[in-house]
Amino acid sequence: MKHPVVLIADPLSPAAVDALGEDVEIRHVDGTDRTALLAAVRDADALLVRSGTRADAEVIDAAPRLKVIGRAGVGLDNVDVAAATRAGVLVANTPTANIVSAAEMTCALLLAAARNVPQAGHALKQGSWERSRFTGVELAGKVLGIVGLGRIGVLVAERMTAFGMKVIAYDPYVVGDRATELGIEMTGLDDLLTRADFVTVHLPRTPETIGLIGADALRKAKPTAYFVNVARGGIIDEAALADALRAGDIAGAALDVFETEPPSGSPLLTLDNVVVTPHLGASTYEAQEKAGTQVAESVALALKGAPVPNAVNAPSPYAESMA
Numbered sequence: 001m002k003h004p005v006v007l008i009a010d011p012l013s014p015a016a017v018d019a020l021g022e023d024v025e026i027r028h029v030d031g032t033d034r035t036a037l038l039a040a041v042r043d044a045d046a047l048l049v050r051s052g053t054r055a056d057a058e059v060i061d062a063a064p065r066l067k068v069i070g071r072a073g074v075g076l077d078n079v080d081v082a083a084a085t086r087a088g089v090l091v092a093n094t095p096t097a098n099i100v101s102a103a104e105m106t107c108a109l110l111l112a113a114a115r116n117v118p119q120a121g122h123a124l125k126q127g128s129w130e131r132s133r134f135t136g137v138e139l140a141g142k143v144l145g146i147v148g149l150g151r152i153g154v155l156v157a158e159r160m161t162a163f164g165m166k167v168i169a170y171d172p173y174v175v176g177d178r179a180t181e182l183g184i185e186m187t188g189l190d191d192l193l194t195r196a197d198f199v200t201v202h203l204p205r206t207p208e209t210i211g212l213i214g215a216d217a218l219r220k221a222k223p224t225a226y227f228v229n230v231a232r233g234g235i236i237d238e239a240a241l242a243d244a245l246r247a248g249d250i251a252g253a254a255l256d257v258f259e260t261e262p263p264s265g266s267p268l269l270t271l272d273n274v275v276v277t278p279h280l281g282a283s284t285y286e287a288q289e290k291a292g293t294q295v296a297e298s299v300a301l302a303l304k305g306a307p308v309p310n311a312v313n314a315p316s317p318y319a320e321s322m323a
């Protein structure tokens with residue numbers, strides 16, 4: 001009997017391949033090579049992606065056998081869930097597999113920006129021992145503003161509270177006493193922007209959140225404020241951010257994600273007060289093993305017609321956008 005074809009379009013942990021079992025035929029394609037992807041998906045019963053591959057309506061239409069798309073990670077802005085649902089294709093992600101890694105990355109970038117770690121390290125490797133130039137700021141006693149108090153936002157709050165930061169948050173969808181229990185003050189976005197010494201966004205990329213932090217928002221911030229984005233490019237408008245950084249309206253930024261990835265030619269890459277990483281929030285062995293295993297298990301269940309935990313086809317109030 002012919003086994004169902006599982007097409008892996010982004011680099012996944014070997015644990016994912018193990019968890020798929022022996023009853024499938026595994027094929028690989030570079031999902032960023034559009035022509036190769038559209039050809040390979042034609043025979044696929046399942047498609048496995050991370051954030052690098054766009055599983056949009058064109059890909060889904062090119063895949064007449066497709067039953068399931070597995071997203072090893074949280075964000076669904078690269079998967080057209082509505083088109084998949086219309087085509088009867090189940091979509092499943094791994095909503096908790098990489099949240100600790102993403103939160104730790106956020107803390108790392110906060111600290112790196114506050115203490116100029118990459119800039120000072122780079123200068124030293126170039127032979128320059130410049131201690132006063134890289135004087136930083138302490139986090140203790142400072143206000144951390146978290147925009148989007150979901151799974152990752154809460155983990156960041158817990159960790160940065162241990163550094164002595166006062167945490168305030170904006171999230172109109174948070175209900176209940178969770179924030180109070182954690183000592184987090186919920187507030188409005190404008191209040192957060194005017195009070196925060198560090199602002200970190202932990203939102204899905206949706207029509208509502210794209211450009212949420214734009215020129216107006218940045219104008220409200222303290223000139224000493226730092227902005228961190230380990231969520232999705234475009235939630236902080238990059239052109240407005242570059243303008244604010246150049247004008248000294250804010251002190252610095254740390255970015256793991258970009259409107260276009262890779263962000264070739266972005267002015268943000270040329271600014272000294274910007275710390276950047278190439279979308280590494282989920283890139284730990286632990287997170288990738290969990291994400292790979294969980295998504296493979298979901299795909300194996302879907303191919304058997306069994307119920308799948310973490311299926312996301314149901315309408316969501318903040319369904320991620322393909323914009």
Ligand SMILES: NC(=O)c1ccc[n+]([C@@H]2O[C@H](COP(=O)([O-])OP(=O)(O)OC[C@H]3O[C@@H](n4cnc5c(N)ncnc54)[C@H](O)[C@@H]3O)[C@@H](O)[C@H]2O)c1
Nearest residue numbers: 074075102148149150151152171173203204230231281282
């Ligand atoms: N850099 C990385 O590698 C990496 C890794 C994991 C996740 N992410 C990104 O981080 C995002 C957040 O992940 P999460 O697990 O915390 O998701 P989550 O769904 O648990 O939390 C998102 C929060 O945002 C809130 N929200 C939605 N729209 C909002 C709005 N307009 N204003 C304010 N708050 C709003 C929701 O109420 C929710 O509490 C993901 O969608 C993904 O895009 C990035």
Ligand SMILES: O=C(O)CC[C@@H](O)C(=O)O
Nearest residue numbers: 050051052073074075282
């Ligand atoms: O590892 C990746 O592909 C990044 C995933 C991350 O951005 C997510 O949304 O889970």
